[in-house]
Amino acid sequence: MGTERKILKLPANMEHLEEVLSMIRTMLEDADAGMKSSLAVEVVVEEIVTNIASYAYPDEEGKMEIDCLLEPSLSTIVIHFTDWGIAYNPIERENPDINAPLEERGIGGLGIYMTKKMMDQVTYERIDGKNRLTIQKNIME
Amino acid sequence: MAEEKTVKAMKRIDAANAPILEEELKEVIAKGAECLIIDMEETVYICSVGLRVLLATQKTIRNSGNEMKIIHVLPQIMENFEMTGFSGIMTIE
Numbered sequence: 571m572g573t574e575r576k577i578l579k580l581p582a583n584m585e586h587l588e589e590v591l592s593m594i595r596t597m598l599e600d601a602d603a604g605m606k607s608s609l610a611v612e613v614v615v616e617e618i619v620t621n622i623a624s625y626a627y628p629d630e631e632g633k634m635e636i637d638c639l640l641e642p643s644l645s646t647i648v649i650h651f652t653d654w655g656i657a658y659n660p661i662e663r664e665n666p667d668i669n670a671p672l673e674e675r676g677i678g679g680l681g682i683y684m685t686k687k688m689m690d691q692v693t694y695e696r697i698d699g700k701n702r703l704t705i706q707k708n709i710m711e
Numbered sequence: 712m713a714e715e716k717t718v719k720a721m722k723r724i725d726a727a728n729a730p731i732l733e734e735e736l737k738e739v740i741a742k743g744a745e746c747l748i749i750d751m752e753e754t755v756y757i758c759s760v761g762l763r764v765l766l767a768t769q770k771t772i773r774n775s776g777n778e779m780k781i782i783h784v785l786p787q788i789m790e791n792f793e794m795t796g797f798s799g800i801m802t803i804e
Contacts, residue, residue: 584726669799688794
């Protein structure tokens with residue numbers, strides 16, 4: 571099987587989360603991806619789409635594009651998330667202190683922290699007024 | 712003995728389901744459970760929104776001097792608890 575590529579361009583809202591997840595699930599299943607990495611990818615995709623849907627367009631309706639590349643020979647999935655909303659680099663967000671006692675644990679920053687921990691690579695670019703977040707993961711785990 | 716109340720978590724605690732679980736937990740707390748047990752036997756997926764619900768619930772419970780326990784956690788969920796440091800601040804059995 572050669573490289574699989576699927577692109578979705580959708581309104582940036584939570585109603586379309588399931589559509590994105592289902593596309594990615596199908597791609598992972600077709601490539602016989604491992605259960606552990608499939609779940610990790612799913613959790614992370616949900617995080618990123620939720621973030622875009624919640625924060626990218628505070629005052630207007632906007633779009634998001636999910637560009638998913640699966641390279642079976644490299645056992646790797648690469649997903650680019652693009653939005654045309656306000657500039658935001660989630661990677662710069664400070665990691666939560668996971669050793670803090672309960673009283674001092676904040677509830678923010680968990681999603682991007684999990685994204686960084688669960689993926690092999692996470693990169694952010696701001697190009698031509700677009701936010702582009704890219705995740706990469708070996709799918710054979 | 713403290714009064715125990717058990718809430719069974721759903722299969723997927725995703726962004727859509729997390730608020731439903733939160734409501735359920737709030738209801739049980741409002742009824743005055745001294746020991747809240749969250750049974751995660753069926754849970755195979757949890758997102759960060761779901762984790763935040765558990766963290767907020769744990770804080771509420773602790774502030775009221777009560778107790779919370781999470782039971783029957785599957786390995787893939789346990790991994791998330793460890794990754795986020797939850798295993799150090801919650802009672803997980």
